[in-house]
Amino acid sequence: MNLIKKYNYIFFAIISLTVLLTSCSQDEVKVVTPAEEVTNLKLQKLQEFTRGDYTFYVYKKDTGNLVVGYNEVYIQLKNNKSGNYVENATLSWKPLMHMASMSHACPYSSIQKVSDTKTLYKGYFIFIMASDDTEYWEITYDYTSGNDTIVEVASRLTVNSATGRVRYKSFKGTDNVSYFLAMVEPAAPRVGTNDITAYLYKKVDMLTFNPVENYTVEIDPRMPDMDNHTSPNNVNLAYDAASGLYKGKLNLTMTGYWQVNLIVRNAGNAILKGDSITATTPASSIYFGIEF
Amino acid sequence: MKKTLLYIGFCIGSCALTYAQCSADSTKDLRLKEVVVNGKTGLDSIGESKPLSSLDEHLQKLSKVTMIKRGGYAWEPAVNNMATERISVTIDGMKIFCACTDKMDPVTSYVEILNLNNIHVGSGLAGNLHGTNSIGGGLDLKLQKAGFHSRKLSLTLNSAYETNGNYRVLGTGLTYSSPSFYMNSGAFYRKSNDYRAGNDERVDFSQFEKLNLFTNAGYKLSNHRALEGTIIYDVASNVGYPALTMDVKSAKGLITSLSYRQDSVSRVFSDWETKLYYNNIAHIMDDTKRPDVVMHMDMPGKSRTCGYYSTLNGKIGRHAFVVSQDTYYNQSLAEMTMYPKDVADKQMFMYTWPDVRTLNSGISFEDKYVLDLRNVLRVTSKLSFQRDGVESNSGYNTLQMYYPGMTHFQNRFLWNVNGKYTHYFKDVQLKAGAGYGTRAPSPTEAYGFYLFNSFDNYDYIGNPQLKNESSAEGNLCLALTKPRYSISLEGSYFYFSNYIIGKPDKSLSPMTLGASGVKVYGNLPHAKLFNVNLDTKVLFLRYFHWVNRAAFSLGEDNKQNALPLIAPFTYSSSVEYLRKKVFGAIEWQGAIKQYKYSPEYGEDETPAYSILNVSAGYDISFKHTVVNIKTGVENIFDRRYSTYADWNNIPRKGRNVFLSLTIHVL
Numbered sequence: 001m002n003l004i005k006k007y008n009y010i011f012f013a014i015i016s017l018t019v020l021l022t023s024c025s026q027d028e029v030k031v032v033t034p035a036e037e038v039t040n041l042k043l044q045k046l047q048e049f050t051r052g053d054y055t056f057y058v059y060k061k062d063t064g065n066l067v068v069g070y071n072e073v074y075i076q077l078k079n080n081k082s083g084n085y086v087e088n089a090t091l092s093w094k095p096l097m098h099m100a101s102m103s104h105a106c107p108y109s110s111i112q113k114v115s116d117t118k119t120l121y122k123g124y125f126i127f128i129m130a131s132d133d134t135e136y137w138e139i140t141y142d143y144t145s146g147n148d149t150i151v152e153v154a155s156r157l158t159v160n161s162a163t164g165r166v167r168y169k170s171f172k173g174t175d176n177v178s179y180f181l182a183m184v185e186p187a188a189p190r191v192g193t194n195d196i197t198a199y200l201y202k203k204v205d206m207l208t209f210n211p212v213e214n215y216t217v218e219i220d221p222r223m224p225d226m227d228n229h230t231s232p233n234n235v236n237l238a239y240d241a242a243s244g245l246y247k248g249k250l251n252l253t254m255t256g257y258w259q260v261n262l263i264v265r266n267a268g269n270a271i272l273k274g275d276s277i278t279a280t281t282p283a284s285s286i287y288f289g290i291e292f
Numbered sequence: 293m294k295k296t297l298l299y300i301g302f303c304i305g306s307c308a309l310t311y312a313q314c315s316a317d318s319t320k321d322l323r324l325k326e327v328v329v330n331g332k333t334g335l336d337s338i339g340e341s342k343p344l345s346s347l348d349e350h351l352q353k354l355s356k357v358t359m360i361k362r363g364g365y366a367w368e369p370a371v372n373n374m375a376t377e378r379i380s381v382t383i384d385g386m387k388i389f390c391a392c393t394d395k396m397d398p399v400t401s402y403v404e405i406l407n408l409n410n411i412h413v414g415s416g417l418a419g420n421l422h423g424t425n426s427i428g429g430g431l432d433l434k435l436q437k438a439g440f441h442s443r444k445l446s447l448t449l450n451s452a453y454e455t456n457g458n459y460r461v462l463g464t465g466l467t468y469s470s471p472s473f474y475m476n477s478g479a480f481y482r483k484s485n486d487y488r489a490g491n492d493e494r495v496d497f498s499q500f501e502k503l504n505l506f507t508n509a510g511y512k513l514s515n516h517r518a519l520e521g522t523i524i525y526d527v528a529s530n531v532g533y534p535a536l537t538m539d540v541k542s543a544k545g546l547i548t549s550l551s552y553r554q555d556s557v558s559r560v561f562s563d564w565e566t567k568l569y570y571n572n573i574a575h576i577m578d579d580t581k582r583p584d585v586v587m588h589m590d591m592p593g594k595s596r597t598c599g600y601y602s603t604l605n606g607k608i609g610r611h612a613f614v615v616s617q618d619t620y621y622n623q624s625l626a627e628m629t630m631y632p633k634d635v636a637d638k639q640m641f642m643y644t645w646p647d648v649r650t651l652n653s654g655i656s657f658e659d660k661y662v663l664d665l666r667n668v669l670r671v672t673s674k675l676s677f678q679r680d681g682v683e684s685n686s687g688y689n690t691l692q693m694y695y696p697g698m699t700h701f702q703n704r705f706l707w708n709v710n711g712k713y714t715h716y717f718k719d720v721q722l723k724a725g726a727g728y729g730t731r732a733p734s735p736t737e738a739y740g741f742y743l744f745n746s747f748d749n750y751d752y753i754g755n756p757q758l759k760n761e762s763s764a765e766g767n768l769c770l771a772l773t774k775p776r777y778s779i780s781l782e783g784s785y786f787y788f789s790n791y792i793i794g795k796p797d798k799s800l801s802p803m804t805l806g807a808s809g810v811k812v813y814g815n816l817p818h819a820k821l822f823n824v825n826l827d828t829k830v831l832f833l834r835y836f837h838w839v840n841r842a843a844f845s846l847g848e849d850n851k852q853n854a855l856p857l858i859a860p861f862t863y864s865s866s867v868e869y870l871r872k873k874v875f876g877a878i879e880w881q882g883a884i885k886q887y888k889y890s891p892e893y894g895e896d897e898t899p900a901y902s903i904l905n906v907s908a909g910y911d912i913s914f915k916h917t918v919v920n921i922k923t924g925v926e927n928i929f930d931r932r933y934s935t936y937a938d939w940n941n942i943p944r945k946g947r948n949v950f951l952s953l954t955i956h957v958l
Contacts, residue, residue, distance in 0.1 A: 190686070190689065191641075191642065191686050191689055191690050192686065192688075192689025192690050192692060192693060193689065193692060193693055223640070225587075225630075225632035225633065225634060225637055225640065226587075226630070226640065226803060226805065227802075227805050227806075228801075229801050229802065229803050230801040231693060231801070232693060232694060232799060232800055232801075233693055233694070233696075251693040253642060253690060253693065253741075253742070253803065254630075254640045254641055254642035254690075254803075255638065255639070255640055255641040255642070256630070256632065256637065256638050256639065256640030256641070257632070257637040257638060257640075291637070291638050292638065
């Protein structure tokens, strides 16, 4: 019995040591510079432009252009006169696609301060088409601050077609409404349980895209390479009012290519789009792709 | 490999005499069938009809041992119809665990007959003093040690050939002993092509090749103290498994140990052995040679174990006792990478044994109480603590999908107690025993992930929330021994609670292409297993032995369905002639139809079979050399047959003519 106790002690010792080592966070107060705030979040600069006394810095999380689908965009605003970054800016933006004969917007969010930073702001766009030489996306920024207010700072952006697996899907529902579904998470999928989140918007008119509330996005992850092997205990995406996101749980039993088949149901539980997987229906008409 | 260096150059040493006494003692009491696999001199093996056959073939001949066969090589031993999970297989007391999730490499495949002196077969809970989780029994493979004797150097050369499969065997051993130092080293090589079943049907992918190198050495520190050490390096390559969908590219085992022995510790304590050991197994499967592979996969596995035991023997009055403390730590890790047909898709990777760690530490106790000349009582018990779990975070995240409440590691407490009473009355021996014990789930049962079983065509998923399996055992043996004949009838009954077995879970989707579904390991409320063995031996016409053996087993789950891999009625009868240097034998063996089988676990009704084998041998000795020649024909009538234990009914060898030649230079 002593021996058993001895081993228990050793394990407790190891466990408590691990807890100690991992929980010893650094309490020192350190001033984080605006540049460090950018590097801390591993942001890459997309563009910068100056209007009046202010310079807009636009960032995103990875290199390359914006793509069709969900894009998180970060902003810093610098007052060139004082040399300081604005810490409490009231910022807004509007996307617009300029086509030869018409123009339209896309789903997008308002701009929020990034928590735990002083100078960073962020929001997202769900671009619904790519730009080219003649058709381009333009973002118009407004900065409201008393006499310093500047409006309609327009900046063109290149939006490429998405490469890789499908993370965004637009479809016309059985209610004849156009819907736009964009996956946010998992950004870095792993074997095991992943959070899966997505935004769902519908088109009201060419310039108005509204979030859809209280629908359900059912998921059925499959591996086409493995005879449509699936994983257990997945949780369908349900609307989370606080974040505006649809949230669920996605289980992945191994690495490789997963096709996450989708069924979108409205608040009345009627199917708007998507198919159940059966022996004769190996894939739904709408799905996300995840590969890692 | 670093660890090898640690052990290289050490030496060994043993009070071989004391050791032999001890094992002889327990052998008798345990009714262990001790079989001399390879003797030190040619004369020891004269009674063996096929001395250079594989260890698997030797094991197969032992009472209570059956071999589950997936190909021509590396059969899986079972004792009392219980296989790997329920028995313990140790090498000279060392714990060693296989590295293949598909049981392609039972630990008996990492040793060679030339490594071994004998094999102890222990039945039931008291089967192996060094065993852990061994509720069914145990095999202890005792290593061949030259021992401390007068100065002597001897050389053994072995070679054999078998027509079936063009099977070649070459081996050599060098033995040196002196009063203070001994060393025996050797090399053994086997290679076989595909064998042929009866009716000249070739069994594709049944080839194998194996090389085994070993050294045992001992050094006497003083009269009563000695150091001993062992290194075995075994590598099997290009091993085919006709019953499975994959073969093996290589299976490498490194087995090392260093022990300290002391006899005459005090008036009470006679001898004391402490052994440190380390072994490392690396196993790599291969499907590249198979036609029509739906999906290419890499499936490497490894198993590393280090541990020690310390065993003290003593005697107080009529009590002879053994106390042993042992601890081991095992890492079992296996992974699978699958290459999709669509090369644009990424490779698929998963852990099938997610870096499973097991720490087990226990104390065992055995007491033999001689009440009087006619009555002996033996009590054994073991208590152990086990901590097991999943080290890999990825593997942990994987299993958590199925078991959200699971923890990385868990503690288990295991115990067993067993008593056996022996009564001697004239030539009659009566033994009655009873015991109760528990075992922890194996890494596969607790943490295995999508392990495909080609027998029932299901993927298996482990269950970390399994309860310990327990067994209540009763056994009875009646033996009559006369100078000219002997009869022994022995029965054992195991009543399991929380019996661990896989059950289909229809909600889960199989991973293996073509699999019927997924089974998850669970605890059945109870199951039972009954074995009965009859052995008779008659000596007639001075030089003839007529040996008969029959065995019958029955295994049922809680719904009276048959348990899988339970032997039907089997029998063998042989007549051996042994006179000085001449040996001859004729053996008839077979089994009746397997009436009770388990369709749920992929079994079908195996038909009856019987085969006939003959063999003959002769020893020639001149000066310092003994030459032992053996030859024989197995399955003379070239019957095409398979037994209940042949995975997916692959047929066993057809007619096979063998010739072996052993030269001892003393």
